[in-house]
Amino acid sequence: MFACASSGWSFSAPVLLTLLVGLGVTVLARWIGLRQRFAGSGAFRLMHVAILWWLAAAALEMSFHQQSCKMFWAGMAWPAILAVPTFWAIFLWQYINSIHSPIKPMTIVGLMGIPCLFWLLAITNPWHWQFYGQGSAPISAEVGAPIVYQHQWLFFVAAAYGYPFMLFCIGITVRAALASKGVHRRQFLIFLVLTTVPWVANISYVAFGWMLFGFDPTPFSFAITLTGFGWLITGMRLFDLLPVARHLLLDALIDPVLVVDPQRRVIEANPAALRLAGLDRNWQGRALADWPLIGEALDDLLVKETLAEESQVLNLEARGQHFEVRAREINKAERDGTLLLGRMLYLRDVTEYQHSQQRLAESLALSKQQLETISALLDTLQSQALRDPLTGLFNRRYLDEFFTLELARAQRDATPIALAMLDLDHFKQLNDTHGHGAGDDALKGVATFLLEGLRTTDAVFRVGGEEFLVVLPRTRGREALEKLKRLCSQFAELEIQTRAGPLRLTMSVGLALYPPHATDLSGLMQQADAQLYRAKRDGRNCVAASLETQGAQ
Numbered sequence: 001m002f003a004c005a006s007s008g009w010s011f012s013a014p015v016l017l018t019l020l021v022g023l024g025v026t027v028l029a030r031w032i033g034l035r036q037r038f039a040g041s042g043a044f045r046l047m048h049v050a051i052l053w054w055l056a057a058a059a060l061e062m063s064f065h066q067q068s069c070k071m072f073w074a075g076m077a078w079p080a081i082l083a084v085p086t087f088w089a090i091f092l093w094q095y096i097n098s099i100h101s102p103i104k105p106m107t108i109v110g111l112m113g114i115p116c117l118f119w120l121l122a123i124t125n126p127w128h129w130q131f132y133g134q135g136s137a138p139i140s141a142e143v144g145a146p147i148v149y150q151h152q153w154l155f156f157v158a159a160a161y162g163y164p165f166m167l168f169c170i171g172i173t174v175r176a177a178l179a180s181k182g183v184h185r186r187q188f189l190i191f192l193v194l195t196t197v198p199w200v201a202n203i204s205y206v207a208f209g210w211m212l213f214g215f216d217p218t219p220f221s222f223a224i225t226l227t228g229f230g231w232l233i234t235g236m237r238l239f240d241l242l243p244v245a246r247h248l249l250l251d252a253l254i255d256p257v258l259v260v261d262p263q264r265r266v267i268e269a270n271p272a273a274l275r276l277a278g279l280d281r282n283w284q285g286r287a288l289a290d291w292p293l294i295g296e297a298l299d300d301l302l303v304k305e306t307l308a309e310e311s312q313v314l315n316l317e318a319r320g321q322h323f324e325v326r327a328r329e330i331n332k333a334e335r336d337g338t339l340l341l342g343r344m345l346y347l348r349d350v351t352e353y354q355h356s357q358q359r360l361a362e363s364l365a366l367s368k369q370q371l372e373t374i375s376a377l378l379d380t381l382q383s384q385a386l387r388d389p390l391t392g393l394f395n396r397r398y399l400d401e402f403f404t405l406e407l408a409r410a411q412r413d414a415t416p417i418a419l420a421m422l423d424l425d426h427f428k429q430l431n432d433t434h435g436h437g438a439g440d441d442a443l444k445g446v447a448t449f450l451l452e453g454l455r456t457t458d459a460v461f462r463v464g465g466e467e468f469l470v471v472l473p474r475t476r477g478r479e480a481l482e483k484l485k486r487l488c489s490q491f492a493e494l495e496i497q498t499r500a501g502p503l504r505l506t507m508s509v510g511l512a513l514y515p516p517h518a519t520d521l522s523g524l525m526q527q528a529d530a531q532l533y534r535a536k537r538d539g540r541n542c543v544a545a546s547l548e549t550q551g552a553q
């Protein structure tokens with residue numbers, strides 16, 4: 001630095017070129033700073049700072065005339081010379097792997113440790129001469145002529161430090177290029193060239209002493225890097241690709257998407273949303289409520305805070321279509337909480353789903369109706385299975401079921417049951433004289449007569465052609481006998497209407513009692529049958545019972 005105070009300087013063409021490259025790098029860095037964040041952006045900016053440092057040191061080395069001053073600025077370039085491959089490697093790693101997390105300050109400090117050490121060794125060279133040898137001398141006798149450095153072991157160690165980073169960069173870029181396609185592959189191949197150019201220049205200088213304008217050609221090679229980046233950014237939309245891709249994705253969505261600001265003005269809408277509302281211009285900034293068709297309903301949802309939850313499902317009807325609406329808040333983290341920037345509304349067309357639901361509900365209703373019909377039919381069938389089709393009286397099949405219940409009740413309550421077997425007298429004769437049809441009419445008349453003459457708790461069954469069975473629960477022997485006798489005589493008086501005209505009939509009755517005569521159905525029926533036989537034998541039109549049995553009264 002001291003040496004520079006007494007050194008003369010001049011502004012040569014190589015200095016101008018170096019400054020122009022530096023200006024280009026500054027513009028690029030500024031432009032990138034204005035872009036939104038992309039993966040590896042922090043490392044990318046740090047790399048540009050390092051390049052600028054390197055270019056500045058190179059320009060100063062070229063400008064000053066005195067050898068010691070030139071050697072000082074050559075030493076000053078070292079932290080940047082080593083920082084460039086370091087941050088380039090980090091940028092590529094983060095960019096390729098889409099890592100957005102910024103580099104921590106402590107990591108930067110750690111990464112700069114060794115470059116700073118070499119920096120120290122380089123600028124203290126006049127004390128140890130282990131970086132550049134004492135034989136380093138100007139290339140010619142010309143004032144300010146470039147120095148031909150006698151590289152010492154420390155120089156080679158420092159240069160070698162950067163090479164693993166370079167190899168790493170080349171390695172991951174090649175791998176990424178192989179794994180990708182189209183625009184991305186082209187991007188990675190260009191990255192590969194941009195990675196290689198400065199290092200080809202550097203290796204040529206270190207290993208073969210190749211120079212440009214008598215200087216290390218590496219800083220000048222950044223002009224190529226700069227052009228490459230310029231082309232990538234303008235020609236291939238580098239860093240814009242992701243947002244552009246996201247936009248394309250939004251445009252390609254068949255579902256409408258809208259973004260509204262906190263005042264509920266639409267600031268973004270995809271083509272599907274515009275199509276739905278029938279808008280194609282002057283929609284940006286327009287109040288959501290003013291949007292045709294869907295605006296009012298959506299605005300209403302937002303005002304009522306129905307969509308305050310992160311995502312909620314609601315139905316919105318527009319143009320006969322059903323939409324499921326989801327809202328997502330767009331927030332910005334602030335030091336003292338979060339700031340609501342707006343909301344994204346996502347509408348999903350669920351018309352088909354709704355129609356299917358409706359069809360399903362209709363099918364279910366129909367099935368329910370059919371089920372009801374079937375169960376009514378089943379009831380009818382069941383009742384028909386238990387009834388005699390001619391008279392409508394219960395049949396023999398139902399007798400077992402009915403009597404089991406009555407018997408259980410009688411046993412529980414210790415009550416009697418009277419069971420009577422009724423048989424029409426000389427019915428064959430009626431059939432033969434008046435015809436089978438008249439006989440049927442007579443049977444129906446008998447059924448009506450019996451039902452009318454008995455209590456609702458009593459039950460009548462048709463158990464044979466002209467045979468009926470009557471169950472009289474909670475009826476004692478004497479009472480049953482009286483009742484049946486009354487029935488018998490009333491029947492004999494009855495004129496039954498038949499197709500052959502009014503006819504008179506008589507009946508014979510056999511009575512059995514629970515519990516004195518038997519304690520089950522078949523026993524009682526046998527007893528009643530036996531008494532019926534007796535009644536027939538006794539001349540018919542009468543009731544026979546054995547009330548002499550103990551407890552039968």
Ligand SMILES: Nc1nc2c(ncn2[C@@H]2O[C@H](COP(=O)(O)OP(=O)(O)OP(=O)(O)O)[C@@H](O)[C@H]2O)c(=O)[nH]1
Nearest residue numbers: 423424425426427428429431436437439440465466
């Ligand atoms: N019309 C008609 N007749 C029936 C039906 N079921 C049975 N019969 C008739 O009923 C008659 C029963 O006759 P029998 O068993 O000889 O008895 P009965 O003539 O009544 O003489 P007693 O019982 O001894 O008084 C037969 O002629 C059967 O054909 C029916 O559903 N309709």
